[in-house]
Amino acid sequence: MLLPVVALLAASCKKMFDVKPEQVVDQTQMYRNVNDADAAILGLYGKLMNLAKQHVVLNELRADLMDVTDNANDALKQVTLNNVASNNTYADPRAYYQVILNCNDVIKNFQIMVANKKFTRDEFNQRYGDVVALRSWVYLQAGIQYGTVPYVTSALETIDDVKDESKFPRLSLDKLIDTLIKVTDSIPYKDVYVTGSSLVTTIDGYNTGKFFINKKCLLGDLYLWRSAFTKSDIDARLAAGYYKQVMETGGNGDYDTYRIKWSEVTTNNDIAVGYWNDGRVNQYSENMLVDDNDYGWRSIFARGQDALYNTEWIWMLYFNASFSPENPFIDLFSNRGGSYLVKPSQAAIDGWDAQVQSDNNFPYDARKRLTYKTLDGQPVIMKYLYNYVDETTYLPTSLLNKPGKWFLYRAAQLHLHYAEAANRDGRHKIAYALVNNGLSYNFDNSPGAGTKRDVTNTQQTFDPETAYQFDARYGDNPTFRAPWHRNVGIRGRAHLKALPVNGADSTTLIENMIVDESGLELAYEGSRWADLLRIAIRRNEPAFVADKVYNKLVKDGNGSAAATRARLLAKDWFLPFKWE
Structure with a gap:
């Protein structure tokens, strides 16, 4: 059977996602109880991690914010030109289907387990829902890259069986999304695993609470994608509804979790852009930017699993020397101990430089300095490297130990996707507020008047x-x-200063603003191509994606820019789906 990743979860939970062959057990020894079910789920996420490099490269290098270095091979150069051969390693669909088919096998066995009363209905509902959602996420990513994909829900003997189109015809992206919504929205349990679940534990020093897919974020994304095809306000509203449930995870008494909160100006004990004031500096100064693994916006990507981590991160997986697979991002991004294959595009750098900061009026976006750094004369994407290098010298702490993280979903992406949905449902002001300077200011009858007043009937949306x-x-x-x-x-x-809207509640203007802000905030986190493609499909405007990629290539001096633009204008958006 196609289940090489499932291993029994040892009582000590010694390894998190280790999937060495000697740990594989016979099918008859698996699926005996809830502990075996947990082992199966952890094995699936271990298999998922093999997709990390392919996911980030395809979603970032195909778009406008990342380009190749002189060290890049032909496969990466094809990706940045959106001219990918069928034998390109980054176009290989097998990694997606390894996860999908393992999910199918686990689902089949979970159904047998619950029928045989080997775990309770509640235990089944939670774990079944997780696996179905994970499979739907992988299918969505495959659909975004390939356009049409085989939809397989049965457990197969070998992965090559997927190639039989007589049994598994391909679904187009719009039909795939319809199918994924139907399947995922019907799962019996859509919440996260709660404290007390046997899957929320500590393994290899990591709390597993944020390892598992957030089903409501996924459903929000699925409805957001469907709204791009249907142009339906209802689909956009359904997306917004799921997103808002996640945004309010902490309930009314939690002012911080997933709410994009203000900075703590006296201590900088936050995850906002900020400046140190040591008593000698009485105004903001560029050299006083908080650039630290423990404080400020940079710490989003470097900090451990503390309270502030929990206010931003929704889904994250970890690479560690003690389990496989190996962290692929050191080799991809680092020029110190890695191959340094990709870098920030000049278009991305120009985007940050075009912003203006509030209060100090510095003419740049400080997230630029926190997202990439110039090391040894080369621009290096740093988000994935902060746990690999010394936080001040940026030299590797160990060339052999390559810890790191795969960033999958956080509060900023949640807010930006919510804003996209709200804007498409006519809630321009809400979308603008969440992208710019917040709800209180934009829904205040007299903003800037201070707190010593009665705000009973203001600072609220009053939406039906x-x-x-x-x-x-x-x-x-x-x-x-x-x-x-x-x-x-x-x-x-x-x-940063709030952007002007010139008095117009323009859907397109605000949508462009959301996309631009997503590039500044979420660069290199694996969502850029998907965001550009979704807007191009919604507007039936291939130039939306074609011009951004063309602009990147022109600014980086690539002579194939015009040919790439022509392909994208012709809606040649998808990779060849083929494996030998």
Whole structure:
């Protein structure tokens, strides 16, 4: 059977995703109880990690923010030109289907287990829902890259059986999304694993609570994608509804979790862009930027699993020397101990440089300095390297030990996708507020008037739809500290000026703003190509993606820019789906 990744979960939980062949057990020894079910799920996520490099390369290098270095091989050069041969290693669909078919096998065996009362219905519902959602996510990623893919839900003997199109005809991306919505929205348990679940534990020093896919984020993304095809306000609203449930994970008494909160200006004990003030500096100074693994915006990617980590991260997986697979991002990004194959594009750098910071009016986006650095005269993408290098010298702490993370979903992406959905459902002001300077300011009858006033009937959206109801009151006489009062928007947290809208509630203008802000905030985290493609499909505007990629290639001096633009204008958006 196609289940090489499943191993019994040892009582000590000694290894997290280790899948060495000697640990594989006979089929008759598996699926005896809930511990075996947990082992199967951890094995699936171990298999998923083999997709990390392919996922990041395809979603970033095909788009506008990443380009190749002189060290890159032909396979990477094909990807950046969106001219990918069928034998290109990054176009190989087998890694997607290894995960999908293992999911199918696990689902089949979970159904047998619950029928035989080997675990409870609640235990089944939670684990079955997780595996179905993970499979749907992998299918969505494959659909975005290939356009049409075989949809297989049965357990197969070998992966090569997928190639039989008489049994498994391909679904187009729009039909695939319809199918994934039907399957995923019907799962019996859509919440995260709660504290007390046997899957929420500590393994190799990591708490596993954020290792598992967030089903509501996934459903939000699926409906957002469907809205791109259907142009339906209802689909956009369904997406917004799922996103908002995640945004309010902490309940009304938690002002911080997933709410993009303001900075702690006196301590910088936050994940916002900030500046140190040591008593000698009485105004913001560029050389006082908080650039630290423990404080400020950079720490989003470097910090351990503390309280602030939990306010931003929704889904993250870890690479560690004690388990496989090996971290692929050191080799991809680092010029110190790696092969240094890709770098930030000049278009990305120009985007950061075009911003203006609030208060100090510095003419650049500080996230630029925190996302990449110039090391040995070369621009190096740093988000994936902060746990590999010394935090001040940027030299590897060990050439052999290559810890790292795969960034899969965080609060900023959640807010930006929510804003895209809300904007498409006519809630331009809400979308603008979440992208720019927050809900309190934009829904205030007299913004800037301070807290010593009655805000009973202001700083709220007063929307009739639950998906768009926000209470951000922050005032006194009487005192209000409503659930969203700390929200400052994506640009506000980055210490940037709010962008003008020139008095127009333009869907297209605000959507462009959202896409641009996503590039500044989420660069290299594996979502850029998908975001550009979704907008191009929604607008039936191939130039939306073609021009951005063309601009990247022109600025980086690539002579194939015009040919690449022509392919993308012709909607040649998808990779060849073929394996030998």
